[in-house]
Amino acid sequence: MDFKYKIKTQTGEILEGPIDAPDEEAAVKTLQLKGYTILSLDPVNTGLLSSDISQYFSKPSNKDVVLFTRQLSTLIDADMPLAEGLRTLAKQVEKPTFKKVITEISEAVESGQSLSAALAATPQFFGSFYIKLVQSGEVSGKLQESLLYLADYLEKSQSINSKIRGALAYPAFVVFALIVVTGIMVIYVLPQLLSIFEDLGDVQLPITTRILIWVTNFVNQYLYLLTILIVGSIVILWRFLKTSSGKSWFDNFKINMPSLGIVVRNLYLARISESLSTLIKSGIPILDALHITSELVGNMNYQRVLLDAEESVRGGGTISEAFSKYSEVPPLMTSMMSIGEKTGKLDFMLAHISKYYKSESETAISNISMLIEPILVLVLGVAVAVLVSAILLPIYNLVGVS
Numbered sequence: 001m002d003f004k005y006k007i008k009t010q011t012g013e014i015l016e017g018p019i020d021a022p023d024e025e026a027a028v029k030t031l032q033l034k035g036y037t038i039l040s041l042d043p044v045n046t047g048l049l050s051s052d053i054s055q056y057f058s059k060p061s062n063k064d065v066v067l068f069t070r071q072l073s074t075l076i077d078a079d080m081p082l083a084e085g086l087r088t089l090a091k092q093v094e095k096p097t098f099k100k101v102i103t104e105i106s107e108a109v110e111s112g113q114s115l116s117a118a119l120a121a122t123p124q125f126f127g128s129f130y131i132k133l134v135q136s137g138e139v140s141g142k143l144q145e146s147l148l149y150l151a152d153y154l155e156k157s158q159s160i161n162s163k164i165r166g167a168l169a170y171p172a173f174v175v176f177a178l179i180v181v182t183g184i185m186v187i188y189v190l191p192q193l194l195s196i197f198e199d200l201g202d203v204q205l206p207i208t209t210r211i212l213i214w215v216t217n218f219v220n221q222y223l224y225l226l227t228i229l230i231v232g233s234i235v236i237l238w239r240f241l242k243t244s245s246g247k248s249w250f251d252n253f254k255i256n257m258p259s260l261g262i263v264v265r266n267l268y269l270a271r272i273s274e275s276l277s278t279l280i281k282s283g284i285p286i287l288d289a290l291h292i293t294s295e296l297v298g299n300m301n302y303q304r305v306l307l308d309a310e311e312s313v314r315g316g317g318t319i320s321e322a323f324s325k326y327s328e329v330p331p332l333m334t335s336m337m338s339i340g341e342k343t344g345k346l347d348f349m350l351a352h353i354s355k356y357y358k359s360e361s362e363t364a365i366s367n368i369s370m371l372i373e374p375i376l377v378l379v380l381g382v383a384v385a386v387l388v389s390a391i392l393l394p395i396y397n398l399v400g401v402s
Contacts, residue, residue: 003027003043007036014039030121034108060098060125062161066154068093068102073147082143083110101125114138129275129296136282146282153278156358160267163362167369174376178383185387187223190216193391208390251299255328263364268302269333270357277350286313301328319346333357 003024006016015036019027024041031038060068068089075085086106093099101122108118116135119126130150137146194213205213219226240246255265272293279289287310294306309322320338323329333353340349 003041005031005038006040007031007038009036026123033113033117033121034104035111035113060095060101062154062158064093064095064098065125066151066158068098069147069154070151073144073151076144076147082115098125115143127296128292129279132279132284132288132292133282136284140283149278149282153274156274157271160270160358160361163365164267167365167372171372171376174380178380186216186219191220206390206393208386209394212387212390248300251301255299255301260368263361263368265328266357266361266364268297268299269329270354270361272297272302272306273333273350273354273357277347277354280347280350286319290319301326305329 003019004016005019005027006014008014019030024043027041028038031041071089072085075088076082080088083106086102086109090099090102090106093102104121105115105118108121109115114135116131116138119131119134123131133146133150134143137143140146190212194209194216241250255261255268257264275293275296276289279292280286284292290306290310290313294303294310297303297306305323305326305328308325309319312322313319318338318341320334320341323337324331324334336349336353337346340346343349
């Protein structure tokens with residue numbers, strides 16, 4: 001969302017300009033973190049046609065953030081001053097949106113802010129996990145190591161996401177193409193072809209042909225009504241998934257799907273374990289580590305588990321005790337965490353848990369990828385066989401009768 005601001009700098013200079021932020025509160029926070037006094041802040045109402053379409057194609061991806069983090073770590077390791085390193089990176093960034101973000105961060109650092117405070121002004125690009133690790137690196141004097149670890153962490157997460165998208169891209173394309181082709185056949189091709197059989201009168205037609213005629217007639221007779229119904233259902237489902245109850249239902253559905261549910265669950269467990277391990281190793285207090293992980297886990301079920309664990313630890317309990325109450329967390333994970341808590345090596349044990357569940361997920365994803373292709377071929381073969389039999393069998397019967 002775009003806002004137009006009028007601010008007063010620390011030197012007394014009055015400036016005006018635009019700012020992009022999720023909401024007004026975020027825009028105010030961003031300007032205040034830079035030390036500006038806000039004189040006015042008004043939303044800019046832009047229609048679809050008047051908006052800058054290029055900004056949608058220039059938003060930084062996870063890959064851009066990884067590259068920025070790794071390069072900044074390298075420059076700091078080469079003893080380059082932080083502000084100068086940020087200016088250098090801002091010059092070589094190609095995407096205008098990200099260039100603007102890095103430029104603002106470098107200006108904030110030059111004005112005396114810490115890197116973590118400057119990053120906090122753009123939470124849409126650098127989340128609480130990222131900022132906390134940078135803050136930990138600043139306090140411990142190991143900023144270069146923290147940035148390098150962050151780059152590795154983000155890269156690994158991106159790798160897993162890419163594997164999932166790659167496994168689902170092919171079947172999604174095939175299913176979409178099948179739906180489009182079926183729609184074209186039912187609306188434009190089959191009505192003319194099947195009308196020949198309807199004109200024959202009382203000729204005994206195969207069951208597949210009669211079903212195909214009925215479906216074709218029904219779709220063409222109620223085409224507009226069906227279109228409205230489908231579009232309406234999609235809109236209602238989309239709005240429902242935006243609500244708290246809708247998100248909860250969908251998050252629960254993802255981890256309980258047949259076959260795929262166990263893969264998704266393992267990915268969440270790996271994310272929780274790795275995030276907690278990383279934060280604890282970086283010296284983040286356990287309560288903060290649990291809260292930050294709950295914000296980035298991306299599933300309301302596991303968010304509830306982590307928040308409950310936070311309350312348990314605050315009350316003198318352990319994480320493993322809180323986790324053991326929930327069926328979403330397998331006994332293996334709680335047992336290993338319990339051993340880690342008793343031996344004082346929780347971060348070490350969490351790192352091993354993360355490796356285990358990542359390995360399980362990657363193996364399952366590979367197996368699913370290998371199974372999907374023959375299943376799709378079988379489904380397409382059956383669909384083509386039914387369609388051909390429904391059309392060709394009556395023709396052969398007519399030829400035989402004549």
